[in-house]
Amino acid sequence: MKIVRLTLFILHIGIAFLLLGMLLNAYVPPKLFPWFNLLSLGFPVLIITYVLLTIFWIISWKKRAILFAVLGLAFINPVTRWINYNAENNEKSDLKIVSFNTKNGLVLGKKKIKEYIVSQNADIVLLQEDIGEGYDFDGLKETSIDALTATFSKYKIIDHKALIKSDFETNNAYANQTDIEIKGKIYRIINVYLQPFKFEKNMVKLNGNNEENEQKVKGVVRRLIPTFKKHQEQVGVIQEALKNSPYPVILAGDLNSVPNSYEYYHLSKGLKDAFVVVGRGSATSFHDYKFPLRIDYVFSSESIKPVSYKVDRSVRLSDHYPVVATFQLEK
Template identity: 30%
Template sequence: MRNLHFFDKIIYVFNAIAATVLLLSFILPFLPPKTFSLLSVLSLGVPFLTLVNVLFFLYWLLKLKRQLILSLVVVTIGYVSFGSLYKFSASKNIKHPENFKVMNYNVRLFNLYDWIPEKSVETKIIDFIKTESPDVLAIQEYHPNSNIDLSSFKYKFEKLAGKKIKNGQAIFSKFPIVNSGSIEFPNTSNNAIFADIVKKKDTIRVYNIHFESLRIDPRIENLNKEESERLFKRIEKTFEMQQLQTELFLIHKKQSTYKMIICGDFNNSAFSYVYRTIKGDLNDAFQEAGNGFGRTYDFKFFPVRIDFMFVDQAFEVNGFKTYNVFNSDHFPIMATLALKEE
């Protein structure tokens, strides 16, 4: 730093802080949130922290300064450990006679409380689903009402709660459902459900998970109004609850011998303990066949991917798409799958 001007020395101090925080965030997915629950929030900021470090790298590159090495090394560590934040390869679109489509969608109660100031949002969501025509549909924050017509799916399983406003998770299928159930999470309305569907001679278990929400308003002006101490305490509690919910889910999952598809709104990022633990040796359908940032949540400051679809090794992922459909605070995702020949 001796050869740097005063302004560049200040820039490098901020660069070192950003690089250190990003490096720390790479460690957190391997630590249970109950151990460092408050620090776990850094996992949500990995896309932003990565972008900041890339900008620092470009700054030093343009000035031909060796200080570029710091951010370059940290970003490289992240790439080797977790893969690229942005997928540059084109989406797969492999045609196969045994292809079937699985969609995941948090519909936010079909806009029950008019978060989106438009008419007939629930009808737009249903029309979109009918147009894309998935064979299996996993919905979080599902709220049945007279305007919701999903009769194109012959089979369904839903688990609802609430006295006045019934809501919960649902799985719809064009294939027969032969078994279904729910994994109850304590002290919350969130849960995970499953349905065993039969496709020809194969039984496939489909999970639909909705983990505890951070309940952070994505509009920055509202974030500034909340007392930071209360916000941090709530985040800390939420990450602890997510760990417990993950543990309960894994106990249930371990008991199944079927081929498996896991869908859901994890309310956490791909750089989190929850993601790493649930994924295990499964394949992330976005990583296998998607492209771009894979943004699934409407946060205007940087892309956030918190809705996932994992499949086990029995499946080929022949396509994946994230839709820019603004009928909820989440964007739907859909994977095109085919069972591998045995």
């Protein structure tokens, strides 16, 4: 039994170091050291194992349980970015936003997506990975469309420009900004779709062949690392747009990055994560793999108060669930 406990103790320490390493994503960019960003992908498994081992030490009446429990407090905020239990907010909202990676309507078609969007009666709709053409949403008269990011608004669009254009197609924008006049005040809406990893299920699904699995893991890492570095460049462009904005900002979209990643820390800096503030339950938004992945977000400036946040699991129109958020605007 002593050997088992020693093994579990070493494992627990190792997991603690990995989790602490993940927190360094707030400071260490992928181009300098990408492996911290890789750890963010495994956060659900790491934290669950950490908690189970802590419970084991408590049941075993070991003093080390106190150490691991106290250290575990450092991971409370990282956990709330995945799972949260805020009280229900019944305040009145001024603005409703739907952010949705529609996968170009390839799952159930654009007609079903249009029906869903219209049923939401949102003020602003942000689509990613969708050309947006062919949509005619009732009540959403103002549009600004790039090939990868499309913004629809009930309110008047004052200005629009692409922030990050594709290296291959000039009409593709991985991020755009749209200035919208709402009730006499201008707000900047940034619609983001960071560089995708372009994985297929068969590329990440392991089987009983160890040699084949090893090659798959190496292949995944070979795709992850360069994309992390590309994200760093894209995040820098968006950060500059945030810093120079003369208006309150709402940033939303598909970051192709999980919470506690470099992308999350640096894009959310100075902004409020609507899920952390008012969300309830799980924030997992990508459902194509049997693994919890939150990669869709809605952030807002301090002056814009989140009222509600929902990952709408009632529909499966894409490999992403739509994200619906409401806000109170400053008076």
